[in-house]
Amino acid sequence: MDVSRRDFLRLSAAAGTGTALSGLIGSGVNLGPAVAQAQELRIRGAKVTPSVCPFCAVGCGTLIHTIDGKIVNIEGDPRSPHNEGTLCPKGAANFQLHVNPNRPVQVLHRAPGATEWEVWDLNRAMDRVAELVKKTRDETFVERLQNGKLVNMTTAIFSLGGATLDIEWNHIHQKLLRGLGIVAMENQARI
Secondary structure, eight states: OOOOHHHHHHHHHHHHHHHHHHHHHHTTOOOHHHHHHHHHHHHTTOEEEEEEOSSSSSOOEEEEEEETTEEEEEEEOTTOTTTTTOOOHHHHTHHHHHHOTTSOOSEEEOOTTOSSOEEEOHHHHHHHHHHHHHHHHHHHOEEEOTTOOEEEEEEEEEEEEOTTOOHHHHHHHHHHHHHHTEEEEEEGGGO
C-alpha cells in the first residue's frame, strides 16, 4: 500500500486527536458541558425558525437560526420524526445553500446564440416562461387520437416538482398542469 506524505499526516493527526480525546474521556473528564456551552454561544440571541431540508424526498426537519434577519446556523430538528435532529452530509451543508457568495440571486438569461448572460427582471422572466409554455402547448396540443378518443393533452412539456413542496402546493401544481393538458409530470417526493 502506497502512503503519501499527506496521507501519513492525515492519519497521524486523526490518531493524535483520537488518543487525546480518549485520554480525556478515560480520565473521567466530561466534555458534555463544554460542548453545550459552545453550542449555546454559537446561537445565543438567535431567532429559531423550523423548516424542511430541500435536498431530497425525505423532508428532514431543520432549525434555522437567524440574528437580525441573517442566517447564522442551520441544524437538524430533534422533534422531526424523519431525522430526529440528524442531517446527512447534503443537509448538513444546507447553510452554504443560503450564505454562499457564489449563489445566483438574479435571473440570468442567455439568448439563443448569445455568448453572454443578461440580467432580467423577475417579472420579465416569468412573462417569458408563460409565453413559451403557451406557445409550446398551442403548437403541440392533441385534442383527439387517430382513433377518435378525446385526450386533450400535450406531451411536449414536462414538470418535475421538488421534495420541499407541501401537499397543498403539490395539489395546486397538479391541477394547473392537468388543466394545461400536461401529462408528463413527476414529483421528487415520489422518486
